[in-house]
Structures are given as structure tokens and as C-alpha cells.
Amino acid sequence: MSDKNKSDRLIVPIYINEKIVLDMLAILDDGFSMVSQVSYSEHAENKSEQNIGLNAGTSASLLSRLLKIDISAEASHEGASRSDNSLSKEKVHTNVSLLSKFRSYLVDDHVLKTDFSVADVNIGDFIEVEGELQKNPLINCLDIFTDVFRLADIFAEKPQLGEKTKAKNQKQQENETLKQIKALTGDLKHSGTIDFILTDSACTAVLSAQEQYLANDNVSEMIGGRFKVLGKVIAVCKDEEDSIDLLRKTTLSILPENTLDELVSGFQGEEFKQFRFPELITKIAGPAVMVIPIAIYA
Secondary structure, three states: OOHHHHHHHOOOEEEEOHHHHHHHHHHHOOOOOOEEEEEEEEEEEEEEEEEEEEOOOHHHHHHHHHHOOOOOEEEEEEEEEEEEEEEEEEEEOOHHHHHHHHHHHHHHOOOEEOOOOHHHOOOOOEEEEEEEEEEOHHHHHHHHHHHHHHHHHHHOOOOOOOOHHHHHHHHHHHHHHHHHHHHHHHHHOOOOEEEEEEEOOOOEEEEEEEHHHEHHHOHHHOOOOEEEEEEEEEEEEOOOOOEEEOOOOOHHHHOOHHHHHHHHHHOOOHHHOOOOOOOOOOEEEOOEEEEEEEEEEO
């Protein structure tokens, strides 16, 4: 096996949809076992030796000690005994080894598309793309807003005498805004899935990932890093006239276009320009693909 093939198999995943991996392997192998038994035999041989010798005299013994050789005359008898042992061991697959096995099936059968253009991709294809991973821009922006309010509350100074009423009213207003932001974020995640954006030189991929399969439930490990994604295509936007709606799974998708524009502009007011908020977008223009990720790994 070449070094490159070894490197491709030794993957470090941060996301595995275990159910899909098990289902696909069961289809390919017509059912499979996660435990395999390996049997082998061990052969051992013991030797025994008897020596009957006669030294050649004092001078010969001295010469033997000096030169570290044995010049004594001897007769020997050698015998041997054999024993055979049969051993069996069990090999247990992990979710990562099963993923590597599944990927090897796709590569060996030329099913996995790696170097491609969006024009050549069809719905249902298995693809592997590599790029920088980002969270849904809208969710990312809302999470940053929440963090800003939290930090502002930590470093806020106590109100001076005579300004407590004003400070209390301002605090109530901030709490109400924070409540709305959290409700909007919850609506974006209500289905148990979260969108990630992977930018590649060939296209942009929108990944609809299930939160339950994230390693350690730690999304921060994924953001900003460069990863490979193995997944199945469920939508294709071949040109810039088509787009993928990042609000498609929320109630916000029913709002008119102008209402959404007002909502977005509200988060880009003058009071927020001092912060480095990411660009707030709700649609990914083509060429792009929407993918159900099976695994995200380095």
C-alpha cells in the first residue's frame, strides 16, 4: 500500500453520520459483522543437548581460556520436542474504521467524485470536496450578537446615583433584544440540523449536518479549518441565477423578500459598525451544491 493510500485511510473525523455509514456497508456487503475472528497456529520447537567431553590437558585448557575456543573432544546427543498452539482473536471495528472501509469501497468502485465541476455533478452523486468550513452566516452573526451582549454585561460599570432608572430601562430593552435574537437562532436550529458552508475553488457546498453527530458537540473545532467532506448531493445550482436558501428550514422562509432585507439591514446599522461582524447573507448563489454530509474529517 502506498503512503498516499495509507494517508487517505488514516482519517481524523470531527463528524460522522454513523447510521448512514452502517446502512451503506450493510447494502454493499449484503449484511456485515462489526466483529471478525482471526485464527492462526503457532509452532514451537524445543531442543535438548547432552555433551560428553574430555579436555586435552592443562595446556589445552589454558589455551582455550585465552583464545575463547573449545578444543575438547566431545560426543553429543540431541533431541527435539514439538508443540502446536491454535489461537483465535477477535477484531472489532470502530465507527472510524467503518467509515474508512466505506470510503475505500467508493474509491475502488470509482463511485466517489473528487475532482469535478458543478456541471458534471448530478443529484445522488457521492462527492468528496475539500475547503474551508464556515458556519451558516446568519447563525454565526446571531451567535456573535449574543456574545457581544454577554461581554457588554460583564464589563458594564455600575450606574451612578440618579441614573439607575435609566440603566434599568436600558437593561430591559437589551434583554428583550437578546431574547428575540435567541428565539431567531433557535428557529434556525429547531430541526436539529445546522448548515455549514464549505468554500472550494470549484464550487460552494452547503452542508446540512445533524448536530447529534458532531464530535464532542463542539462546533468551534470545525470553523476556520480546512477539511474534507464526504457526502451525497441532494441539490445542484449550476449557474449564478440559481441559489440555495439558507432560511429554507425556518419560518423566515415564508417572509417576503423586502421584509428579509429590512431584517438583515437592521443588523448592519451604524451602532454595529464598530464590531467586525461577518457579512450577513441568506442565500448562496451558484455554482453550488447542497450535500448531506456523511463525514467531515482532516
